[in-house]
Amino acid sequence: MRVAIVAESFLPNVNGVTNSVLRVLEHLREEGHEAIVIAPGARDHQEEVPDYLGFPIVRVPTVKVPLIDSLPIGVPNATVYDTLSSFEPDVVHLASPFVLGASGAFASQQLDLPAVALYQADVAGFATKYHLAPLAAAAWDWTRTIHNLCQLTLAPSSLTIAELEDHGINNVHHWGRGVDAERFHPSKRSETLRRTWDPTGTKKVVGFVGRLAPEKGVHRLVSLAHRPDIQLVIVGDGPSMSDLQAELPTAIFTGALGGEDLARAYASLDLFVHAGEFETFCQAIQEAQASGVPTIGPRAGGPVDLIEEGVNGLLLNVSTFSADLPSAVDYLLDDCRHDTLRANARASIENKTWRALCEQLLGYYDQAIVAASTAPRSLLSRAVALPVRAARNFNAKVRELPRRHHRGEGVA
Structure with a gap:
């Protein structure tokens, strides 16, 4: 099978x-x-990788893009259409399409290529969180079109x-995420690392x-x-770091970690908390669970399927x-149940391998190929008119916002 992946984000990000x-490519x-x-x-300060495997x-x-300038946005151009045309894939995989992925969707339809x-x-949700509520409805219109x-x-x-179904999106199916259960494992727990976070050895992490x-909340x-009985550890980087360091003055901020450093950090926690309500899945919860760490999440989005109360x-x-968090932490860290919760966390991911998930994905590719072969073809005028109309509506909403919210800052 020949697969073209149009990714809204990719290495080195x-x-x-x-x-x-990456897991799909592997x-x-x-x-x-x-x-x-x-x-x-890649951005100016990043090293661009020419291939993967x-x-x-x-x-x-x-x-x-203002407010999310740590994440580069790909500019749609003729490269997308030309690449798909020359590669002649059996199926096009659109990874989180919105800007670059939208051009992949339009090109796929114009080339009669199946797309998933x-x-x-x-x-x-992000638009609302970033105080751009007027864009939320337009974002759903655009998402539905794509x-x-x-x-x-x-x-x-x-x-x-x-x-998605409530917003008029058709043919929606479930595809979760696998987790590397060997990389993220309770055996990676490091007492040495825990002592660097809590030299007294008396706190829960x-x-x-x-x-x-x-x-992310x-x-x-x-x-x-x-x-005094808890040591907060924040792993990661991003535009809110300085504000969070001021709000959480006793927390340890490690910066972004990867590889074995990240695996050790997960496994060395006593409890993992994710407070953001906009996660469509929340892979970090699965990685914590694989590491044998009980988790707290919001009753919203992906965490609802991952956490069994x-x-x-x-x-x-x-x-x-925030108000309920202290009592929830006390409950989960209680010595009478913490070991059982740790074992249950690990057990909850035992069958969620990337191999199984990717095999399921290949099955979805086959479904898309069959669906495309049996569907009537749209007239070119209709195929083009719909995205153009949606794009105009979205751009009109952007122009209504105060200039400081949407003015570009140049090409990276």
Whole structure:
């Protein structure tokens, strides 16, 4: 099978979208398939990788976007259409399509190529969180247009599937995420590392791992910041770091970690907390569970499918998350149940391997190919008119915002 992946984000930027694409590419290589990746180019200070496992990476220019300027946005251009046309894939995989991925969806339809869209980012939710509420409705219009150009949409959680269907997106199926259960393992727990965080050896270590940005809700851990029996550890980097360091003055900020350093950090926690309500899946919760760490998450989005209350963690209401957090922490850290919770956390991911998930994905590719072969073809005018109209509506909403919210800062 020949697979073209149009990724909204990719190396050298590491995030949930990038990680899932890497795992898919690894499986495609193992199974002898061919692939190509179309992705945003690296920023000025980053080193660009030309291929991954021998699969070529075709880059497009990037721009800076205010408020999320740590994440480069790929600029759609003729490269997307030309690459798909010359590669002639059997299926196009759109990883979290919104800007670059949208051009992949339009090009796929114009070239009569089957397309599978993976919904991985709640853009409408982000718009609300970043005080851009007027964009939320337009974001849903745009998302619906993109995804309904594809044969299938894959979503990672039951709540996300329901939300997509409520907004008029068709042919939505479930595709979760695998986890590397060998890399993330309770055996990676390091007493040496724990002593660097807590030289007294008397505190429970509660942590967060992820991008430090407003939508992650890390500020909600403030209710734990001054407890003498708890050491907060924040793993990650991002635009909110300086603000969080001021809000959580007793916390240890490690910066971004990877590889074995990240695995040791996860396993050395006593409890993992993720407070952001905009996660379509929340892979960090799975990685913590694989490391044998009980988890707390919001009763929203992906965490609802990952956390079984009282078994491997707890879910808290978003509106009262910070106020409810201390008592939830006390419950999960109680010596009478903590070891059982740790064992349950690990057990909850035992069957969630990337191999199984990627085999399921190949099955979805086959479904899309069959659906495309039997569907009536749209007239070119209709195929073009729909995205153009949606794009105009979205751009009109952008122009209504105060200039400081949307003015570009130049090409990266």
